[in-house]
Amino acid sequence: MTRSVVVARVLLALPLLVFGLDGLVGFLPEDTYPEHGEPATLFLEALLGSGYAWELLKLVEVGVGVALLVGRFVPLALAVITPVVVHILGFHLTMEREGTWLALWLVALTGFLAWAYRAHFRPMLAANAKPFADEPR
Numbered sequence: 001m002t003r004s005v006v007v008a009r010v011l012l013a014l015p016l017l018v019f020g021l022d023g024l025v026g027f028l029p030e031d032t033y034p035e036h037g038e039p040a041t042l043f044l045e046a047l048l049g050s051g052y053a054w055e056l057l058k059l060v061e062v063g064v065g066v067a068l069l070v071g072r073f074v075p076l077a078l079a080v081i082t083p084v085v086v087h088i089l090g091f092h093l094t095m096e097r098e099g100t101w102l103a104l105w106l107v108a109l110t111g112f113l114a115w116a117y118r119a120h121f122r123p124m125l126a127a128n129a130k131p132f133a134d135e136p137r
Contacts, residue, residue, distance in 0.1 A: 004112075010068070012065075012068055012106065013065040013066075016062070016064055017062060017069070020061030021062055061081070063077075088106060089103040
């Protein structure tokens with residue numbers, strides 16, 4: 001395994017773990033996050049007010065962060081975190097410009113790791129996939 005892949009895994013895992021855990025237990029100071037405009041505030045209030053979405057999102061971030069740090073189930077972790085990273089980027093591009101650099105960094109690291117593990121994604125991209133039950137034994 002190349003060092004660059006290990007470094008990328010750690011660099012992607014750390015913000016996911018830190019912000020995921022902070023979203024669950026709130027250990028970072030309040031001034032860590034910028035003041036939000038109205039669209040961002042409404043969006044975040046909706047996530048928090050749903051009763052499950054915020055917690056689920058943060059648990060996914062922590063779980064993926066742990067998987068990336070220990071190097072287990074990395075392709076699965078990348079498949080799970082990719083939509084989250086896309087939404088983080090969309091949030092920062094449309095509602096909260098501050099933090100866009102971190103969102104772009106997460107996209108770049110996720111893309112690099114997806115490329116590094118691309119052979120594991122090839123079966124998912126089969127156009128005419130058949131269920132295993134239909135295969136002869």
